[in-house]
Amino acid sequence: MQKLKKNWEITQNWQFIYILLGIIGLLASGYFIAVRILPTTFEDITYEYSFTLVVTLILAFIFYKITMWLFSKLKTRWEVTYRWELIALFIVFAITGSLSARLSGPFMEYIGLSRESMSGWIFWPLRMLILFPIYQILLVAMGWLFGQFDFFWKFEKKMLSRFGIKL
Secondary structure, eight states: OHHHHHHTTOOSGGGHHHHHHHHHHHHHHHHHHHHHHSOSOOSSHHHHHHHHHHHHHHHHHHHHHHHHHHHHHHHHHTTOSSHHHHHHHHHHHHHHHHHHHHHHHHHHHHTTOOGGGSOHHHHHHHHHHHHHHHHHHHHHHHHHHTTOHHHHHHHHHHHHHHTTOOO
16 A cells, blocks of 8 residues: 555545546446447357456556556646646546537537538537537636646646637
């Protein structure tokens, strides 16, 4: 346990939640991809479960290796103090991206814009325009919920300044 604390620069026990959420996220990502790529024509369900488990673990390990490589690159670039904070940042980005994409669809329907009523050449740019402010608001809100408000507020200001919007 001490080795884990030292490796992830954990100073308080509550910070272990990010390690647990990171592991759950890696396994969930591996599982969701595994069930999409594996055939469902197994004659025995035991083989299907076993094969899905093996592919899930392999994919989760690959995602872990990619994540560790990203951590080494981003820790200094983002000026993060502790390694466990990188997990929190990745979780916030994942939740925000998924949630903003999920919310933009019903919002488009609410204002009367649907894929069936217009060309895809108009619909998708409009959806991106609507998705952008939803993402910006959710990014800061999720950052606050995960205790990373300062990072995401600076990140937000930097992102908006690249679009010519000064805060």
